[in-house]
Amino acid sequence: MPCDPMIQISHISKAFRRYRRKYGRMAEWLGLGIHHEPVWVLKDLSFDVSPGQAVGIVGVNGAGKSTLLKIIAGTTRPTGGTVHTAGPVSAVLELGMGFHPEFTGRRNCHVSGQLHGFRAREMDALMPHIEEFAGIGDYFDQPVRTYSSGMQIRLAFALATARRPDILIVDEALSVGDVYFQHKSFDRIRQFKQAGTTLLFVSHDRSAIQSLCDRAVLLDEGTVVRDGDPESVMDYYNACIALGENTSVTVTPLASGKYQTVSGTGQAAVTRIELLNRRGKPAEHVGVGEPVTLRIQVTVQDHLETLVLGYAVKDRLGQVIYGTNTWHTGQVLHRPAKGRIYAFTICFAANLGPGSYSVVTALTDKDTHLTANYEWRDLALVFTVENMDKIQFTGCAWMEPVIEVSAL
Amino acid sequence: MTRRLAILTQVWARRDFIRSSVKREFAARWIRSQLGPVWLVIQPLATILIFTVIFVNIMRPGMPAHDSKFAYSIYLCAGVLTYNLFAEMLGRSVVIFVENANLLKKIYFPKLCLPVIVMISSLMNFAVTLVLFCGFLVIAGAFPGWVVLAILPVLAVLVMFTMGLGMMLACINVFYRDVQQMVQVGIQFWFWLTPIVYIPATLPPRVADLLHLNPLFPVIRACQDIFLEQAMPDWSTLAYPAGAGLGFAILGIAAFARLQGEIADAL
Numbered sequence: 093m094p095c096d097p098m099i100q101i102s103h104i105s106k107a108f109r110r111y112r113r114k115y116g117r118m119a120e121w122l123g124l125g126i127h128h129e130p131v132w133v134l135k136d137l138s139f140d141v142s143p144g145q146a147v148g149i150v151g152v153n154g155a156g157k158s159t160l161l162k163i164i165a166g167t168t169r170p171t172g173g174t175v176h177t178a179g180p181v182s183a184v185l186e187l188g189m190g191f192h193p194e195f196t197g198r199r200n201c202h203v204s205g206q207l208h209g210f211r212a213r214e215m216d217a218l219m220p221h222i223e224e225f226a227g228i229g230d231y232f233d234q235p236v237r238t239y240s241s242g243m244q245i246r247l248a249f250a251l252a253t254a255r256r257p258d259i260l261i262v263d264e265a266l267s268v269g270d271v272y273f274q275h276k277s278f279d280r281i282r283q284f285k286q287a288g289t290t291l292l293f294v295s296h297d298r299s300a301i302q303s304l305c306d307r308a309v310l311l312d313e314g315t316v317v318r319d320g321d322p323e324s325v326m327d328y329y330n331a332c333i334a335l336g337e338n339t340s341v342t343v344t345p346l347a348s349g350k351y352q353t354v355s356g357t358g359q360a361a362v363t364r365i366e367l368l369n370r371r372g373k374p375a376e377h378v379g380v381g382e383p384v385t386l387r388i389q390v391t392v393q394d395h396l397e398t399l400v401l402g403y404a405v406k407d408r409l410g411q412v413i414y415g416t417n418t419w420h421t422g423q424v425l426h427r428p429a430k431g432r433i434y435a436f437t438i439c440f441a442a443n444l445g446p447g448s449y450s451v452v453t454a455l456t457d458k459d460t461h462l463t464a465n466y467e468w469r470d471l472a473l474v475f476t477v478e479n480m481d482k483i484q485f486t487g488c489a490w491m492e493p494v495i496e497v498s499a500l
Numbered sequence: 501m502t503r504r505l506a507i508l509t510q511v512w513a514r515r516d517f518i519r520s521s522v523k524r525e526f527a528a529r530w531i532r533s534q535l536g537p538v539w540l541v542i543q544p545l546a547t548i549l550i551f552t553v554i555f556v557n558i559m560r561p562g563m564p565a566h567d568s569k570f571a572y573s574i575y576l577c578a579g580v581l582t583y584n585l586f587a588e589m590l591g592r593s594v595v596i597f598v599e600n601a602n603l604l605k606k607i608y609f610p611k612l613c614l615p616v617i618v619m620i621s622s623l624m625n626f627a628v629t630l631v632l633f634c635g636f637l638v639i640a641g642a643f644p645g646w647v648v649l650a651i652l653p654v655l656a657v658l659v660m661f662t663m664g665l666g667m668m669l670a671c672i673n674v675f676y677r678d679v680q681q682m683v684q685v686g687i688q689f690w691f692w693l694t695p696i697v698y699i700p701a702t703l704p705p706r707v708a709d710l711l712h713l714n715p716l717f718p719v720i721r722a723c724q725d726i727f728l729e730q731a732m733p734d735w736s737t738l739a740y741p742a743g744a745g746l747g748f749a750i751l752g753i754a755a756f757a758r759l760q761g762e763i764a765d766a767l
Contacts, residue, residue: 108765117675166608169761181608190603194531195524203524206517207609209510 096178097140098259098290099164104173106134106159106314133159134170135314143178146281146291148301148322150329151311157294160311161185161263164292179258179290182208184248184266191244193237197228200236201251218254225280226250227273242270249277256284261292266300278304298326302410323410324351327452327470331355333462346471356467359394360455363433365473367451378442379480380490386438386473390455392428396466399425401436402454407488408447415452419459443490444477451475510610518613522621544581544629548636551576563728564701570640571728577633578727579696579720585626585655586662586716587687592618593666594683597674601767611760615663623659637727644730654722654733657742661715664748671755674763694720715741 107130111117116127134156141147149157162168164175165183190207191200201222205215223232226246231239239247245266253260266277281304285291295301301308301322308325310318312332318325324343331341331353341355368385369375378384390401404415418424418436428434451473455466482490511518530536555561555573563571596614597604604611630651637643673679694716700708711717719741722733756763 109762167605168764171761183607185606190606192524192528194528199524203517203520204607206514206520207603207607207613209513209609210516212516212520215516 098143098145098178099141099292100174100176100178101140101160101164102138102174102176104134104137104160104163104170104175105132106156106163106168107132107171130171133314134163136173137311137314137316138173139309139316139319141290141292143290144285144288145307146285146293146305148305148308148325149292149294149311150296150301150308150325151317152333155311156314157311158185158263161261161292161294164259165261177259181259181261182252182257183261183263184245184252185261185263191236191247194235196235197226197232197239197247198223201247204251205254222247222250222254225253225276227276242273246273249273253277253280253284256287256289258288259290259292260284263294264296266295274300298330299411302326321350324353326410327351327353331468331470346474348474350471352469352471354467354469356455356465357394358467359396360390360392360399360428360466362388362453362455362467362469362472363391364389365451365453367473367475375475377476377478380442380444380446380477380482381492382442384440384442386436386440386451388436388438388453390434390436392430392432392434395430396428396457397426398457399428399434399466400456400458402456402459403438404452405444406450406452408449410450413444413449413488417454417456417459442477445486445488445490446477446479447488448474448476507610507612511612511616514609514613517609518617518620521613521617522624525617525621526624540625540628541632544632547580547584548573548577548633551580552636563699566728568640568642570642574637574640574642574728575699575724576697577636578723579694581626581629581633582658582720582723583691583694583696583716584629585622586658586719587691588625589618589622589659589662590666590669590683591687592622593663594669594673594680596666596670597763597767598670598677598680604764604767611756615667618666619659619663623655626655633727642727642730644726647726647730647732650726650732651723653735654719654726654738657738657745658719660749661719661741661745664745664750664752667752668748668755671752671759671763674759674766690714690716696720712740715744 109117109128110131111128113127119125119127137156137160149160151157159168161183162185163170164177165181165185167185190204192203195203198219201219202212202215205218206212210218226232226243226249228239228243228246231243232247236244236247249262249266260281262281266274278300281291281293285304291304293301293305305322308318308320308322309316310325310329318328328341328343328351332355340358341353344352344354346352365386365388366374367376367378368387369378370383372385375384386403388401388403390399392399400417400419402415402417402419405413407413425434450471453467453469453472455468457464457466479485482492526537526540530539533539535542551573552570555576556569560569561572563575568574593615596618600614603609634643634648669679669683693714695711700711703711718737722738725731725733
């Protein structure tokens, strides 16, 4: 690595103390033995973040994400281990920023900024930018108690990003804002990233993680379970969420450097998948708008009540472009025979922009994979779309235009 | 040692925060009130006036070795106003972490800022009171002159004692909120355990001896000496509260150093 890490997390652990008796803590102060049990939230966690990297932290509730961010932000101390940050940290943790409900947004911004070590004059200079970015209009000069939660987060985010920090920490908060504000804040985060800000981002929003981050860390029960490119980590995470009894998750490295995650009970499996071009030949490259056929063979390995095939086409960042399943199309297979192979032929026009795409398949009993997950196969197939005969365009969708130009 | 100094520079870097927080504290008291800052003057003025009216015109208790009809109300004011400073500082510093939970959980900043804010705003409050009190002394023809400056070292001792005690209790209060209730009750008891309303000479000798255990006694008496006797206090008597203050300050810092990790979690 060419330069020193921006954030160095080494062997962080964090335990909350649970006291059996009310006066246990007092007894401990007086030196009368140990009366608590440690509840470990983070266990010997280590990773480095290099400058300018954007890292998404994912995991189920209680995995330790917020605690980790709080430790990095400095509002909580680790029980063991050290965190070293090579620059000032600006954090948007949960709701609000310790705002005083009786005071106006403007005044709160002033005080919070000063709490971060800004001088009053600097805050005066930044105030118009904060007001403009928060975009809450007259509310900026109203007491914060009259704000909606969305407004509070707008103000908090505008304040935390008033000046580009070396390290920006955002904890789920943005999901409270409306779509317009989310776009606005993601844009700002992207700008900061380009300018060299290191980002730590907690979210349950897969597309936000995949579009913003170039690395994801999956936490489970206080340890790092996976650390890698966002798509592979999110695939694995997604598979783990559906994890039930008799479910296995396997991760196979692919030639492309990505990881294919296959999870499920294995009661049914995709045994063959191919994409056919307009001439009916298997193809890896297809043209924009070309009619193609996705042919999937499914082998049933067990007695099942119902079988549903779902598929989705994803772009290079792993964002779903289109997806549906045979539940929605009313083609559920009832009592498929054990040992039989079923063929699914899906015809569609590849109305996609040029680029690399992947297909994910899911074999389930209903419309989601959460009740029964026979098999979930990420990156089941990869193909590229090339613009061979269409006008020049950008974007991920082919929407053939008819343009008329006339002088008035 | 260098770490301690680093904390001081961090606090200094936030001087604007401290200044505006102090302002904000005063403003918060007057928000939605019509008279605003006038209340800052009315309250101590009322205390002084009531004591004067009642004890000069109605009850007229005598002070041994003093002829002035104002003697007792000066004695009373010197004690009560100083005790009020103690009560305000202690009462507010004990809840310092609990009341600022919102900030402590969300933003990293040197915690030392918080007691500094309490100290400054209490002292500013007291400064207004002191000016009013001096005005009253001038009118009563009993202004002690330059001796009044002796109040500064006395206040320094009181502040160290109170803040040290307050910080220590504030740490415990995070985990056992009974502390803040106990402090409120304690402040009332302590008031009567200190010769503020009564004169130590009126106590039976055995009880009077016990007074010397009370670290506030020398502080309050120093104030009474300055304002009533118009004399320098007996500095040697302040050694005990100063020592106790230093002890509490060290205990307070130690308690905070040991518990600060848990404090943020428990809030």
